Amino acid sequence: MLDAPTISSDDYPECGADGCASSGGVDVPGTFTFTTSDTDVVKFTYSLNNTLEVTKTVPPGTTSTTVTLAPDQRGLNQLAVTAWDAAGDASTTATYYFSVAPNAPATGGWSFDEGSGSTAADSAGSHPATLVGGASWSSHARLGKALDLDGTQGYASAAGAGPDTSRSFTVSAWARPTGLTHDAVAVSEAGADGSAFALSYSAASHAWVFSRDTSDSAASTVVRSVSTATPVPGVWTHLTGVYNAQSRTVQLYVNGVAQGAPVSFTPSWQAGGDLQIGRGRSGAAYGGYFPGQIDEIQTWDRALSPKETADLEAEVDPETGHSRPALAADWELNEASGSTATDSSGYGHTAALSSGAAFATDNDGGKGGVLSLDGTSGHASASGPLVDGQGDFTIAAWVRLDASALSDTSVEHTMRIAGQSGGNQDSWGLWYTQPAGMSEGMWAFGRTDADTPGATTVTAPTGIASAQLVDPGDDWTLVTGVYDGAHHQLLLYVDGVRQTAPVTFDSPWQATGDFTVGVGRTPDGSSGDATAGLVDAVRVWTGVTDGGDIDLMYLNEMPIPL
Missing domain, CATH: 2.60.120.200 (Jelly Rolls)
Structure with a gap:
């Protein structure tokens, strides 16, 4: 009989006699390496948490292979791996236990449910947003109330609320534009000259865009992840922008669906500016004022997984577990x-x-x-x-x-x-x-x-x-x-x-x-x-x-x- 393979992972370390150190998160991918001492192994089969087995075929003589897995539950997880030779003989199954940490919550959240006054509370932190100019409240909302913007001078600003854009981050918002006649920014983070990121509508492309300036200078260029989904005026659309510092990519999601492949973004800089809701910064000036309603803005200091992003659109009530249409x-x-x-x-x-x-x-x-x-x-x-x-x-x-x-x-x-x-x-x-x-x-x-x-x-x-x-x-x-x-x-x-x-x-x-x-x-x-x-x-x-x-x-x- 073949010897049982060994399993290792730097992303999700194995539980030991002294317990389990939690790492990663639900739907956060990690790499696992399977190693065997036998040189006639032709495949490995593996199963995470007793789900259907997956087969990884390897060339003859291979003694090690790596797979990427995304745990589907927090706490204790079990990975079972079996090695097989060309004759169809199986090894003893190796079992690997590891612990998955709870996913880090949002670092910022603005629901705009106040309905009056000039300040929107930050439900996830301590960075309230101040309504300025032609900004007010609206009962036309995705949930509760929403921010209403006039498209010419109205916006809201949350001091110090922007994520660290030199690291992985995610930003999401519901947007309901009343018109699509000009560039319109739903949410951005301002630098001195430009925007470290922007979730916006591009009139020239007639598309939603998640963009990043390559530097905070007049010589900066813009890297964009552009939607294939068609923007629609007068209806609610969910937008999410993800920057993954590990893969150095930007990715736009519209209504929970990835828009094309991730776009390479090699430079990374920290704006250190305010979170701008309803406008963006370019050429050391503000513009792109959003016409319509914006609701349920959230930020994270990590790159959300595709599954997490897809689940965002459902607006699940944490108390009932039900979606909120x-x-x-x-x-x-x-x-x-x-x-x-x-x-x-x-x-x-x-x-x-x-x-x-x-x-x-x-x-x-x-x-x-x-x-x-x-x-x-x-x-x-x-x-x-x-x-x-x-x-x-x-x-x-x-x-x-x-x-x-x-x-x-x-x-x-x-x-x-x-x-x-x-x-x-x-x-x-x-x-x-x-x-x-x-x-x-x-x-x-x-x-x-x-x-x-x-x-x-x-x-x-x-x-x-x-x-x-x-x-x-x-x-x-x-x-x-x-x-x-x-x-x-x-x-x-x-x-x-x-x-x-x-x-x-x-x-x-x-x-x-x-x-x-x-x-x-x-x-x-x-x-x-x-x-x-x-x-x-x-x-x-x-x-x-x-x-x-x-x-x-x-x-x-x-x-x-x-």
């Missing part, structure tokens, strides 16, 4: 008459009713005021977009389909409940589909991979064969779709119950057309698939909504807590 649109549809539906979210997305759509009263189902759709042309529409469709969002609607409109089983039926339209396709939406020859169908939440006729549509569930079939009858149904953009997943809930496993979708695109209720784009790009029946309480949120909260929404017929 923010209402982006809410049509209760309780109007007794008229041709417009009021959006009670505060964002003003008034929906216009077409012919064939009218307000009605549902006495049998107890819904009160509802929207009635004739199945031919009736629909409601509001100017979009409502959310950044490249990031996390949730859509929900109560629906009562007209069973008589689905009674002809010789043809296929599709009824579009609600969705975001583009030039040729709906980027995303909820619908009901019933194949020809069937009296039952399925609810679906789906996305197209491009704004072109004939684009591929990905749905949850993936198809009728994997769906939980439903008889639409005349019952009210709560249909909820969730897109987890940071983790590339589609989820569908019907009456608060998740339907099948999450479905992978990694080709989101941003549509800028109307948000429609009761009609949508058909596969060939034309408008159709009209809904016949009643619709009530159509709501859209920025952010992922947890399954438990969706179930409560179904049971209580109330929007989730905001």
Whole structure:
């Protein structure tokens, strides 16, 4: 039998007789070296914390190899390694125990929840931000309240709050620009001449940017990590910039997703200036004043891992463990008459009713005021977009389909409940589909991979064969779709119950057309698939909504807590 390999790591030292010294952090990668005394080893298999084994093949004669692993739990971790020879004989399995330290918390945090006064508290430290010029408070917020900036002279400044930019650091913010006409800086750290870093919008590139000046001088050049995701005015977008001093790279994340490959940044200098919120510094002068709202700024004195960055967008409540979405649109549809539906979210997305759509009263189902759709042309529409469709969002609607409109089983039926339209396709939406020859169908939440006729549509569930079939009858149904953009997943809930496993979708695109209720784009790009029946309480949120909260929404017929 082969001898058991030995395992070593400078990043995560082995526990000894005197105990374990914690190091690293959850999702913080480290290197581990496997060494064997046998020269006929052809592979190693290893498993971290009893997860599925991974195989590392090595050339004949190799006695040592190195792998990179990111621990998935704090405290004690276990790494098991086995060596194998060409004959398929295995060594005794070696076990390596090491301890993972808690991840260092944020060093700065500004939530802007005060709502009045001229100072925003730093929840993670002692560096309050002072509001200056055209800076005020807004109820249009990702959470609670937000900082509102006029785009010409408004900003906030936190003295001494900037991270040490000569070392690894991370900065994140939620941004909601009201316009995209000029360069606009969400957050930066000022030096004497330029900015040690800036999270910003570039008008020339029409892109989000995480940038660093190579020096604090007029001769400095700018190194940029540029977004592939499209900036969208009037919606909340999550931005994160990471500088890794070990790899000497800068990396921008938009809505938790890395934008291209890390960009090399060799020089590194410490600005020692104030944290600037809503403006940046270049050529020894301030500019790039941000128009719109900024919320939930955080800084760390370390490089967050990709997984940590992806998890940021969910805005998990530390007390409940639940994500915290923010209402982006809410049509209760309780109007007794008229041709417009009021959006009670505060964002003003008034929906216009077409012919064939009218307000009605549902006495049998107890819904009160509802929207009635004739199945031919009736629909409601509001100017979009409502959310950044490249990031996390949730859509929900109560629906009562007209069973008589689905009674002809010789043809296929599709009824579009609600969705975001583009030039040729709906980027995303909820619908009901019933194949020809069937009296039952399925609810679906789906996305197209491009704004072109004939684009591929990905749905949850993936198809009728994997769906939980439903008889639409005349019952009210709560249909909820969730897109987890940071983790590339589609989820569908019907009456608060998740339907099948999450479905992978990694080709989101941003549509800028109307948000429609009761009609949508058909596969060939034309408008159709009209809904016949009643619709009530159509709501859209920025952010992922947890399954438990969706179930409560179904049971209580109330929007989730905001």
